[in-house]
Structures are given as structure tokens and as C-alpha cells.
């Protein structure tokens with residue numbers, strides 16, 4: 001399956017194919033220096049498979065986890081390119097999840113003001129969501145994604161077979177973003193989660209989720225307006241994620257929880273919970289509404305007393321609504337019961 005992202009200043013293919021990781025050189029020129037960035041939790045054979053297709057491939061393995069999205073590690077990647085004499089015609093390939101993609105993408109965006117970036121995502125979250133759209137970033141002093149660039153890849157190669165080695169929990173949490181895509185823009189995608197065998201339909205689920213994101217990004221690349229719909233579930237989700245007392249919940253799990261209070265339709269909420277159970281995602285969480293609201297208020301999106309929230313009233317349709325902080329406090333306190 002193939003999609004093409006068509007933006008004002010760039011255009012690139014997104015290939016979804018079992019075994020795709022072994023065929024990157026059929027899709028783009030790898031007869032040049034290529035920095036292959038991966039992390040030590042990703043099976044090493046994936047980066048090796050890509051390296052085997054490069055004339056001069058160099059594998060750079062960072063430690064797994066969010067901690068690698070740092071200025072330090074970013075500088076090490078740039079240093080490796082400089083040391084190995086990378087020029088503007090060389091390239092960076094990410095082989096891993098969203099951490100590797102964000103980090104390697106930002107390094108590609110920065111080295112010599114931008115060299116080719118190819119993304120080979122290997123987690124459900126990265127295949128469904130983070131690998132397309134051009135957001136790259138690292139964290140600074142505890143603030144997530146605060147330093148980065150909009151920098152589009154030249155090519156995205158999604159090999160669903162790589163998901164077989166992912167832990168069941170990571171596999172499921174990434175699917176929360178696909179459920180999100182269905183809720184905001186594709187009723188049939190949501191219904192696939194209700195009615196179908198997810199493993200059998202995985203390629204189609206990835207494809208349809210990417211279509212939703214692609215359509216949004218094509219209309220609003222720099223998140224001036226409509227792209228905010230992709231944050232459905234993320235406003236409360238992020239607050240739940242960073243509330244340490246609830247420690248241990250993954251991003252996708254928090255997004256799943258965060259979508260519930262923003263879904264203003266009781267029967268749809270019931271359907272969502274049934275899907276969550278099927279996927280092994282949490283259906284409820286007990287929290288202190290005031291504490292969660294305090295975290296949320298500090299979120300950059302809460303600037304200016306008003307906050308734009310994304311709501312869903314009917315399956316497959318979202319609305320962007322400006323609410324004051326008092327109303328939001330009410331929604332948060334109501335919680336995810």
C-alpha cells in the first residue's frame with residue numbers, strides 16, 4: 001500500500017509493506033553515506049538489514065527510552081556525521097519508534113541546515129502516527145519536544161512485520177492513536193476495532209489511520225488550526241501521563257483515557273470502553289481532579305485563560321471548541337468514569 005503526502009514545499013511517499021525494511025534501496029538512493037539511527041531496545045537486525053542496503057552505512061545506537069531525546073544525544077549524532085565527513089547529499093535513516101524518529105529527524109533537519117531523512121518506524125505508535133507529519137524534536141530541562149523543527153522526511157517505509165517483536169503493551173498503546181483517528185474522522189476505522197480481528201486487519205488499520213493524519217497535515221502543516229484535532233484525548237491525556245502518582249501509564253493508555261471525557265456521547269463512550277477492553281487499554285482511572293487540572297493549566301495550550309479542546313459528539317466527527325478554564329476544570333473533575 002502506498003500513500004503520498006502532498007505539501008506545499010515537499011512531497012513524499014509512505015510505503016506500507018510487509019518486508020519493506022529489506023527493500024528501502026529500491027525506493028530511494030542509498031549509494032551515499034547514511035547514518036542509521038536506532039535504539040538498544042529495537043532488535044539490532046532491523047538496522048543491520050537497512051545497513052546491508054547502503055554503500056556506506058553507519059549504525060548509531062542510542063539508549064532506549066525518552067531520555068535519548070536530549071540535546072546531548074542530538075549533539076552526538078551531529079558529531080558522528082561530522083566525524084564521518086557527511087555532506088549535504090548524505091542521509092539519515094531512523095529505525096525505531098517515535099523516540100528514534102523524533103531525534104534522528106531533528107538531527108537530519110539540523111545537519112548542514114538539512115539533509116535527507118528517511119523514517120522506518122518499528123512501533124505501532126510510530127507507524128500509525130509519529131512517522132508522518134514532519135514534527136521532529138528533543139526535550140530540554142524536563143520539557144517535552146520544546147526544541148525541534150518541522151522537517152518532512154523524504155520517504156517513510158512502514159514494515160508491519162517489525163511489530164511482531166514489540167511487547168503486547170506497546171503494541172496496544174500505539175493502537176490508541178488509531179482508535180483516535182477513527183473517532184475524529186473515520187467511523188469505519190473505529191468499527192473495525194469493534195468487529196474485526198485486529199491482527200488480520202493491521203495493514204488496513206495503519207493505512208486508514210495515516211490517511212486521517214495525512215489529510216489533516218496536508219491542510220495545516222504547521223498546526224495553525226485544524227491539525228489540533230490530532231490532539232484529541234491529549235489535553236487530559238498528557239496531564240494524566242505527567243501526574244507521577246499515576247506512574248507507569250504509557251502515552252497511548254493516557255490518550256485512551258483522555259478521549260473519554262472529551263467524547264460527549266454516552267453510547268459512544270460505552271462503545272469505546274468495549275474497544276479498549278478488547279485491546280487491553282485501561283477503561284478508567286481514579287485521579288485527583290484538582291491535581292490533574294493544575295498540570296493541565298501549565299500545559300502550553302492553556303495560554304491566555306482559554307483553551308481549545310477537541311471534542312467528539314458523533315462517531316467520525318470532531319469539533320474544536322474554545323472553553324474557559326472553569327469549564328475545563330468541570331470536564332476534568334467529571335473525570336474518566
Ligand SMILES: NC(=O)c1ccc[n+]([C@@H]2O[C@H](COP(=O)([O-])OP(=O)(O)OC[C@H]3O[C@@H](n4cnc5c(N)ncnc54)[C@H](O)[C@@H]3O)[C@@H](O)[C@H]2O)c1
Pocket residue numbers: 039040041042043064065066069096097098099100102122123124125126129130131132133134135136145162163164165166167170
Ligand atoms: N513526531 C510526532 O509527530 C510524534 C507524535 C507522537 C509521539 N511522538 C513521540 O514518540 C515517542 C514515543 O514513541 P514510541 O511509543 O514509538 O516509543 P519508543 O520509541 O520509546 O519505543 C518504545 C520501545 O519499544 C522498543 N522498540 C521499538 N521498536 C521495536 C520493535 N519492533 N520490537 C521490539 N521493541 C521495539 C524501543 O526500544 C522502546 O524501548 C515520544 O517521544 C513522543 O513524544 C512524536
Ligand SMILES: [Zn+2]
Pocket residue numbers: 177234251255
Ligand atoms: Zn499521541
